[in-house]
Amino acid sequence: MKSVYSSENRIFVMNNRNILQNAGIDVEIRNEHTPSGTPGNLVWPELWVSDNEFESACKLLSVGDDQAEEDWQCNQCQEANPGSMNICWNCQASVQVA
Ligand SMILES: [Zn+2]
The missing domain is CATH 2.20.28 (Rubrerythrin, domain 2)
Known part of the structure; x- marks a missing residue:
């Protein structure tokens, strides 16, 4: 497994999870329920994919992030x-x- 995306904004994480899932990639969310606003909390929600899907996941997300x-x-x-x-x-x- 590899971490392909992380953001403090859960909406971005969920949106990117949908992009990957729509492309048929299995996605695992880690740290999804970490409470935000905790002092010193640097644990953001992360998207993890299997090693062999990592490259296609990166391509999909870089396209999604820079549509402009x-x-x-x-x-x-x-x-x-x-x-x-x-x-x-x-x-x-x-x-x-x-
Ligand atoms: Zn070329």
């Missing part, structure tokens, strides 16, 4: 990339490659 950013097309392999990525997911070419 425009997709860009890799100059090297012509693959479409989400705006939140600085390098091509497919060939790792940098965004600045001319």
Whole structure:
């Protein structure tokens, strides 16, 4: 298992859990019932996925978080990339490659 997302805002955590579940990924929430406002409490709700689904989960969530950013097309392999990525997911070419 790997932690793929954490936020002090439970709404963000739940929203991202829905994104992953809709994509067919099994998600486990940890620290869901930690009381907020506890002094010194740094334990946020976390989303955990299995190791082999971790990468697809990261891709899904980075797309969901940055919907305002425009997709860009890799100059090297012509693959479409989400705006939140600085390098091509497919060939790792940098965004600045001319
Ligand atoms: Zn590429």
